[in-house]
Amino acid sequence: MKQSLLFLLTITLLRAGFSSNVSAQAPLEVVLVASSHGNPSKPEKYRPIIDKLKAYQPDMVFGEYMLPAELKVADDSTYSRYTFMPRYRYIMRRTPVVPKNLAREISKQEKRLRKAPDKHATRIELARNYVLAYDRANAEYQLHILEKYQKPKFSPADLAYFDTVLGGADSLRKLKLLRPGTEYDRIYFPLVYELGLPQVYPMDCQKYDKEWSQEWSRTAVAVEALKARVKADSTSAEALTAKKMQAAVVAYHTFGDDIKPTETLTQEMIYYQFMNTPAYDAVDEAMNFYGGEALYGMPGFPTESVKGMKVQYERRNQGMCENIVRQARQQGAKKVIVGVGASHGKGMREILAAMPGVKVISYNDLH
Template sequence: MRLLLHLSVLIGLLGAAPRPARAQQPLEVVILAASHYNGSLAATYQPIIKKLRAYQPDMVFGEYLTAADAQALPATNQYQQAHQRRVSYLRRRALTTDPLTSRAAAAANRQLRRQPQLVRPRIDLARYYTFANDRGNAEYQLYLLEEPLKKNLTAADQAYYTQAMGPVDSLRKVRLVRPLTEYHKIIFPLLTEMGQAQLYGMDCQRYDEPWNEAYGQAITQNNALKAAFLIDSSTAQADTYRRMVATRTAYFAYLNQSDDDVEVYRLLNSPAYEKIDEALNFFGGEALYGAPGFPTEAVQEMRRQWVLRNQGMCDNVVRQARQQGARRVLVAVGASHGQTMRLLLQKMPNVQVRTFNDLP
């Protein structure tokens, strides 16, 4: 599966701020269940961006933590550890001055509202957002510097960029520039075309530790089933293992129906995908609960933690949208979240949910 996008013109990057919230006003949420791998040429994704742009969301959310939520994670959390590696990376750069203050960052954003073609304020903002644990907006600024604004960099700008952030190869290694993601190929170009300067985070990772524990138990039992199957494929446990393997086969058969990237996105956002993805992620899913050798209790606990995480994501979307007075928002998430978030959002008061496939 391949995916990508290209922009030739940079439009103004700071639109008008949403009006103050009115309590419990109707909120429409469109969910884009996305692939995390998007490897085609840029123009391939233009139809997807065109469809999303026509929707004209007031806010766009991505599967990133807010800066506040990220900073609250314990030092042992994988996300926090990765962030500390990125901060250490920046501290080793030639530019040793302190990053912008929050007030200076706000001033830089105001300057870019008037002059979106400027380069140096974006370099400073990319650095600021990285130190501030706002990975999504750090990546957005770096996307702009690496794609639509690349031609605007003078030799002096490029030297400053390298001093502050290092070479692009290094930025890719620390995963601040990720050219194959749905953000680099679809969401950041969409924000640029719409003149929106901010991507809103909404991920929730408060449940990582119990999820990882349950997953570890499930994978241990899965491996034991596989080992037993290789010894004797005639047992009831072996039949359970075959059924588990079949879910993976069905998953890839479904996605391999098309090599067309736009069609793949349609497949990812369909009810049929939701069913096979659920089965894949949960070792075969509910249909196998109680089957001989199946890790039923561990998978049930995985499912419980998964719902808690997705409920946290939904809460983050709705809370921020209401704070900003938004009426329609786009939520871009890994495709596995699509069904669970849709079902949870449907239960929230004054929230209407649509999928990417529902858009005209």
Template sequence: MKKIHKAGLALLILIGLAITSKAQIEIVIVGSSHNNSKSTQNFQAVIEKLKNFKPDMVFGEYIPAGDYAKLDDSNWAKKGFKTKVNYIEKLNPETAKNSSSLIKKNQKALSSFPNYHKTRMDLAVEYAKTWDRGNFDYQVYVLDNYMKPNFGKEEKAAYDKMFGGTDSLKKLNILRPGSEYNKIFFPLIYQLGQNQIYNMDCQTYDEPWSVAWGKTDSIFKILSAKAKADALSPEAKTIKAIEEYSSYADEEEKKFKDDEYAGMNTDKYAELNDAWNFYGGKKFFGYAGFPTETVKEMIAQWTLRNEGMCKNVIDQAKAKKAKRVVVGVGAAHRKIMEEILAKNKDVKIISYNELK
């Protein structure tokens, strides 16, 4: 046998390590609408596409439970969920000695038999009390949509006592029939036989974002007023250009309506979203009256938020040794998250529109 030179051996080891490191996390970012109430989309077709991808984990645009404590009490997301937590705690005042252990115990029980209705009710309550909104929402969704028709008399009484009934849950925006979760991601998780959604939102930068948005909005109102006062002014030309850039052509709009979720996951929709969210966007930097500097501030905070969301996805996916991941987000996040994640050598981005 020929002797292998030390340098050659080192090269072989490096090649072996490179081959080993090619095991990537495949990620599908699904740009979604937060309100699908009037949509004509075939949602089961969307679900089937995602099921065929066989994800190990499904993420939603929910704040990780531990992050709520880091947010100021004035944060809109924290205030909104606190109302729901208070509601559940009022109906269920008993405190568990160890919520974490109880959650694990109940999840284990449901993995062996998903129709333990009371166990699922207890699990939902503990998720609310531990500020895990994603999984609280998911368990209530499962109870109300799949389990409730099979409740016995005692189970129905327990459900009404613990949650106050469907109407109350809808009024509090706990059950959201038109959301992307009720339409797509919760049914997906249920049909996959999984019992958990993973939380990945990042609200750390909400306050500076709001400040930048407020400044931008004020300047844009001045721009709009000048354009309205003089149709021949440079400001009027800026507004006209923004309006033309920020809308679909008729044929494009028709195509979008034929399959909304395919449309929301295109580069064209990403461009439009940036225009809608950033008063026209980067294209209009330097235009007469355009709030260039404050829009730059908005984009900086927006980028930080999306970087935080991507980090939350990667950290949790690696911890679970996941191979395939679905991330449901508002459509405005899809493109920038794909760009951020694509820089990670451990990630392979799969476009939603590539799925069969």
């Protein structure tokens, strides 16, 4: 009898392990959309982009936000925490009593809203609680829903409660908890809302922010010194280096100027198509890295510190890719969309493509 039970237990464990392994290696499609942080056109101009992504029917949508658990314990000098904490303190000042079990309270509110999406008071409280839980992504998403979709249906009591708990839209915009014109406001939040997905998934990695900042500062100092030397002697060998660095800036800002919108192709559509091409990757690399690899070894160019910047940038890219795949596997997702700053596009596509069981699909291949 004991042997039979042991045999059955062994088989059960083997099956569980096999199932887990299959799940871990199940094909995962990732549409990585290199995006702009500034999208100044009217919201309707981005409708073709939203519709294109919506037709893909992803299981999850990721944004360039830190995971709450990491944001909560990050060093105060970390950029994302440094910018988030004034928002956190603002909400804390407006919260007389913080729920004892914040995670449980959030879970209860999420369930209520799935059953009754127009419970405005519940959504207002959920947005507040996401801030208190260091979940910036979903705090901003809930505030977007309230501001864009539900405010027109507010009763006077709802509006008063919104102002009491959150302080009003003007204050939220000033604190950048409402951020008109971002890729989230224009594209990804409407996408998640229209797909009926439960949340936005964060995936940013800021573990190496200190090292990145050190390399960036070292490079910036060297570049300023180079400019000063060239200003003093415009005939030096370093002058050509400075000229090529400036040319990289011009190339970036004029990229795509030769292609004009048509009745079926808006400027916004062109922009997002461009940001997801190898040609854009090249000008973006040169812009972000003071001329980039093409200038390595040129007189006065800070080659070693630029290389150091790139090392830290790729570490961040690697961390973001790992966050995406891990969470997608945990949720059993087969298709995901990732919105990320355009400068990360090339590096993250290459990392994701090398990961087992991951297929990267270009934004421009979607129809």
